[in-house]
Amino acid sequence: MFICESCGNTREELLTYKESRGNFPDGNNSEMVTDCECSCGGNYVEATKCLSCGDWFNDSDNLGGICSSCFDKFADFENALDYGEEEKGNIHINGFLASQFTEIQINEILKRELVEAHILMPLEIDNGARKFCRDNDRNFSKWLREQSKLL
Numbered sequence: 001m002f003i004c005e006s007c008g009n010t011r012e013e014l015l016t017y018k019e020s021r022g023n024f025p026d027g028n029n030s031e032m033v034t035d036c037e038c039s040c041g042g043n044y045v046e047a048t049k050c051l052s053c054g055d056w057f058n059d060s061d062n063l064g065g066i067c068s069s070c071f072d073k074f075a076d077f078e079n080a081l082d083y084g085e086e087e088k089g090n091i092h093i094n095g096f097l098a099s100q101f102t103e104i105q106i107n108e109i110l111k112r113e114l115v116e117a118h119i120l121m122p123l124e125i126d127n128g129a130r131k132f133c134r135d136n137d138r139n140f141s142k143w144l145r146e147q148s149k150l151l
Contacts, residue, residue: 001049003056006042010056014044052150063134064141066150074144075133077118077126081111083143087136 003010014036036044046059052070063071093106101109118125133140144150 001047001056002036002044003047003058004038004040004042004044005058007038007040009038009040010047011044051145063137064139064145066141066144070150071133071137071141072130074149075130075140077122077129079144079149080129080132081114082147083133083136083140086143087139 001010001012002014038044047056048059048062048065049056050067050070051065052074053067055067057067061068066074098106114125
């Protein structure tokens with residue numbers, strides 16, 4: 001499937017035709033040309049069907065099989081927090097604090113603080129959640145599929 005970069009029109013195949021170009025060394029005077037131009041003036045490019053909404057989108061915007069609209073819908077605070085359980089990061093913390101709490105306790109303390117920060121500054125935390133998911137787009141998309149959240 002192909003989609004126009006400008007207007008979003010889709011077509012299953014690109015048009016191919018013979019065009020006269022002059023004399024080629026093999027005696028031929030035409031070659032096969034593929035027409036990638038849409039009637040709006042834009043160009044057709046490879047398209048992918050979104051695993052969530054079923055719409056076709058430009059393959060260069062492919063976020064693990066999910067269009068950017070659906071990806072952004074799923075890349076919210078709650079999903080980022082849940083996905084983060086599997087996509088661990090490393091941090092260096094105060095050695096004394098590390099000696100006083102287990103990894104699980106530290107995670108619970110930080111989650112509690114993040115939930116509170118989300119109440120106080122939701123825009124910043126939501127933007128951070130989207131960035132975290134986008135920075136890990138392929139793995140986040142895979143996680144969404146595994147969690148059956150796309151349906």
